Amino acid sequence: MFRNLYADTRNILLSRGFHIALRVIAIYQIFYFLLIKIVFIFALKQTMAAEEVAFIFANIAAFLVTAATLYISEREFSNGCIRNKIISGVRRTDAFLSAVIGGMLQGALYAMFACVISTVISVLFTGGYMTFSPPEIADYWLIITMACMTIGAFSTSLIMIFGGSKICYVIGLLIAFVIKVTNAFVLDALYPTKGFCKLTGTKLMAYRFIDRFIPYSYLASEPHYDMPSYLIGCGGLLIISVVIGLIVFNKKELS
């Protein structure tokens, strides 16, 4: 298991998809910062607060982590490397768990990289944080990291369940897109800018559930629940992905 995990980690770090994802994160954050900076300098004529740009990674995190993990895992399948592992005597359970942990690792690395870029930009080019305290900033990044790790694991298990089929790109990205759109409605209904929340009964429960326990939602707004809720949400999706994935992958006929 561990030697396989080591080999998988090495593969991730050397793969083109991983490096492209890091570049996208850096370029997105820098360009977004420059754009906002221009607005603040020329239009608003104010000093920009760090909050304006600090957590912008969360906007693209679900799509980026999904796309990158799907790409790297799918390539392992299409290049025959998963097949080679089984042929070389790696147990299916080990191969699956190692891939899922690899997906989590990718999610964590992307979030950490984004955090570093964000910190550099915030410290050097903004007026500093106005509303967030250091523990809140740390909490926010922790929740982003946890959500990215869970999305990475979920996407990887999708690939393993579907045997490397390209359909996973559609499913994975569609889920990210649908939840992103749903979240806009959910947040709007739960926390309206004018007036109070008008939701009641089952609808309220469903909206709350999405907001509270679906890790994709954690990237849509600032943290507003307690840490156990986030842990339950991330842990729940992770357990579901692993259990279903293991059952399917262990019975799967590989070609």
Added chain:
Amino acid sequence: MEYIFKAKGLSKNYGKFAALADVNMEIPKGAIYGFVGKNGAGKTTLIRVMTGLQKPTQGTYELLGKAVDDKDISRARRRMGAVVESPAIYLDMSARDNLIQQCLMLGLPDYDCVDELLSMIGLADTGKKKARNFSLGMRQRLGIGVALCGNPDFIVLDEPINGLDPQGIIEVRELILKLNKEKGITFLISSHILDELARVATYYGFIDKGHIVRQMTSKELREECRKSIRMKVSDVGLLTKVMEEKRIDYKVVDSNTADVYAELNFSEVAKDFEKVGCTIINMQERDESLEAFYLSLLGGNDNVQKSVC
């Protein structure tokens, strides 16, 4: 005889379609086993079952002495390498990195074998060039190199020379022969290029519609494909009498037909036959290639006539 792989009553169904039906097959240790069959005959399915990618619907097999349901089968698989359909390589890594990756996965204590393997597969001078930029032949050789990590006892190659140029084919062939001779590695090679297979294989297995039609040694195959004259005569008993007297090697096919393995002086033979009262009805020179033998065994008799010299 010690066998690397033994299948007994192996079947594999996809819904109602039987890809493998009651396959019994043995691969002797140290052999280069040429696995021959048409497209869709069941070659790749058998390889997939053998390598653990798919489970058999029925039957059982033993790999390196471990039964398919043995807990230690995955340990046995670690003594096996395979290139199934396409080489299993990481395109974002160099040849060296790919071999190190496989060493890591197998849990080898060091990477001492990597340099030797790179030289063996002729990729020692590729440096940091990514596998993505390799030619098809280089990828194929790298795939074989990956399969060779950890000194396996058994290597499965599914269509190993597909898409290779003549130089690449020669290199792969020489590599297989070298590994078999020097390291005693047993090979299972599935290929459509029969003439090429005939240059390396020491055993053959012919598969058709999921059944193993025949298994034979290369010696037996040579015997089958030996240059001969097929003689159709009025009485094969009289023919054998003449052949015995003349000490000529022959094989009786049926009551009227025999294959004679010698250069014959026809006028002399005709006289000898006349003496004993045997009439020659027909004579045909035969020189079957593996291709012709394959076609005669697995159907397509029209083609056989064309292939027989």
